[in-house]
Amino acid sequence: MSMITLFRTSQIYALDQIKNVLASHIRQLPDKVSSIGVPLKILRYEFPCEPVDILTWLHNQHVPCKIYWSGRGKGTFEIGGIGVADVVEGKDDINYTEVFALMEDRLCLDNPNLRYYGGVSFYGAAGDPAWQSFGGYRFVVPRFELLRREDQTVLAFNIAFKDIDKDNVAAILEELDRIDFAPTTTYRRPPKVTARHDYPDRQGWEAAFAQTKGEGGKFRYDKIVLARKSVFDFDVYIDPVALLKHLKDKTSQCFHFCFQTDKTAAFLGASPERLYKRVGDRIETEAVAGTSPRGASREEEAALERELLNCSKNALEHRYVVDAIREALGGLCADVRADAKARLVKLEGGQHLVTRFESVLHPGVYDNAIIARLHPTPAVAGCPKEEALRAIHEIEPFDRGWYAGPVGYVGHEQSEFAVAIRSALVNHDKLSLYAGAGIVEGSTAQGEWNEIETKIGNFIDVFNRK
Structure with a gap:
């Protein structure tokens, strides 16, 4: 098995308490990591929370790396993600066998909600400098996710074992502290x-x-x-x-x-x-x-x-x-x-x-x-x-x-x-x-x-x- 979910609960948390609950789990990671798994695995925490609009939440986050995906029609799976827990990317043409094998090594049956989000360029290697940051392909497991499946809203946190040390955990706690769970936002009018x-x-x-x-x-x-x-x-x-x-x-x-x-x-x-x-x-x-x-x-x-x-x-x-x-x-x-x-x-x-x-x-x-x-x-x-x-x-x-x-x-x-x-x-x-x-x-x-x-x-x- 190459991936586990470390923590999942059915309790629904209020938005004003969920950061403190997650932070308490993250702080304990450096002391637990040696008894849990191997560096290849990615740990995932899932905390059901009060409903909040996914795009509202994503818009309120002041971070450079964001991901959004929603299925077609009402009531479908929807996710907003920020930060990077793991990334599989390349500047050249994609070798589907190699790239998907890298992701599959980190995916397993008992963690069905852990996913890589991203895409592949039409041709392969980017020729236009405007596309350079996207590369030939790029798939990301977000650090933090707010997702909605069926009628449930969930805050998820992902971390690779190789990244669990005191310095990284301290930086991640700072990222968590900056997450804004305000239930509303103000979208700027489209520019001229x-x-x-x-x-x-x-x-x-x-x-x-x-x-x-x-x-x-x-x-x-x-x-x-x-x-x-x-x-x-x-x-x-x-x-x-x-x-x-x-x-x-x-x-x-x-x-x-x-x-x-x-x-x-x-x-x-x-x-x-x-x-x-x-x-x-x-x-x-x-x-x-x-x-x-x-x-x-x-x-x-x-x-x-x-x-x-x-x-x-x-x-x-x-x-x-x-x-x-x-x-x-x-x-x-x-x-x-x-x-x-x-x-x-x-x-x-x-x-x-x-x-x-x-x-x-x-x-x-x-x-x-x-x-x-x-x-x-x-x-x-x-x-x-x-x-x-x-x-x-x-x-x-x-x-x-x-x-x-x-x-x-x-x-x-x-x-x-x-x-x-x-x-x-x-x-x-x-x-x-x-x-x-x-x-x-x-x-x-x-x-x-x-x-x-x-x-x-x-x-x-x-x-x-x-």
């Missing part, structure tokens, strides 16, 4: 936009779109997804957690995430797309492709629904993703079950076609194999995959970084990743918004440009709040 630059701009987009066609105007690929980066300058620095709060208020049916590496450096977003969820040996995934706006009236909404469901271009784009996921799962699972036909999923400002899959993994199949086979899907790359990836790298005038990569968490019994679309990179007073469009035979440059504008609309609406 002073400039916007698109990469590529309209002319560049037309040129990029033209590169998807060969002689005689014949489309070169079955499908290719080209993205755009829109950089907004603001009059003051951006508060990542405040921005996520405003975004989450508008995007309830999405996964929400924020990986903050410094006070004004973060990657955050509201993604409608699950890459996969694993619970034990069961896996769920989905194909999300095909997009249209929402209607301003009931009649317009119904017309747009019919258009999306019957549009040959959207049906073709969706089918490529469905076929690719089915093929990927075929090497991982014994029996793949999928929706008989695509459904509509409605979001604020847009709607998509979705086909859901579920199955049981073959014995010996773990997260490293799942993520390596599923990422990237044709929903964010294209097909044939390798040809599309080469073209994206040549055509797009920017580094995708973590955009469209897998973000989520890894645990022993459960792991979940979303696809990091509808996302943004915060860099002091600049915000880079990323979104892409699936291009197939019949697509138009104007239509795909408009689709991208729809996809970043929720962010732009946040800026325009009065």
Whole structure:
């Protein structure tokens, strides 16, 4: 066994007493460590507490490193984390087998709530200096977590055995003392936009779109997804957690995430797309492709629904993703079950076609194999995959970084990743918004440009709040 939970209780603590209770346990660690375990293990304390809004708590903490994750929809798992108890990271391309083995060595069955949170870049090594602090991959066990599962709120503390000595414990106690459990906060109003630059701009987009066609105007690929980066300058620095709060208020049916590496450096977003969820040996995934706006009236909404469901271009784009996921799962699972036909999923400002899959993994199949086979899907790359990836790298005038990569968490019994679309990179007073469009035979440059504008609309609406 490579990990244990040192302390767990069913008692519910008041917010004004929980720090003192946890501090008393932390102080005893240097005297207990030699009789408890080995350096590889990570100890975890869990204390149920009075309910407090997770984002409120996270916003009130004045620390550089913050993590936020919430599942899709109401009542799902939600966590805010601060500090670093353990980290698995690298600047280069990820070796999924090695990286996931490092995390699995520290994860065990009797500590199901200990998880690594993080993500992987779309390409691997970061080329743009703005992405340097995120690297090719980065997974963190937070030092302190406030999480909500079902109807219970829990404060958790994590520490690796190798870090248990009197000096470290003294520093951790100081960190604990600075944690603010105030039940309310004041979110700053979104700052004012002073400039916007698109990469590529309209002319560049037309040129990029033209590169998807060969002689005689014949489309070169079955499908290719080209993205755009829109950089907004603001009059003051951006508060990542405040921005996520405003975004989450508008995007309830999405996964929400924020990986903050410094006070004004973060990657955050509201993604409608699950890459996969694993619970034990069961896996769920989905194909999300095909997009249209929402209607301003009931009649317009119904017309747009019919258009999306019957549009040959959207049906073709969706089918490529469905076929690719089915093929990927075929090497991982014994029996793949999928929706008989695509459904509509409605979001604020847009709607998509979705086909859901579920199955049981073959014995010996773990997260490293799942993520390596599923990422990237044709929903964010294209097909044939390798040809599309080469073209994206040549055509797009920017580094995708973590955009469209897998973000989520890894645990022993459960792991979940979303696809990091509808996302943004915060860099002091600049915000880079990323979104892409699936291009197939019949697509138009104007239509795909408009689709991208729809996809970043929720962010732009946040800026325009009065």
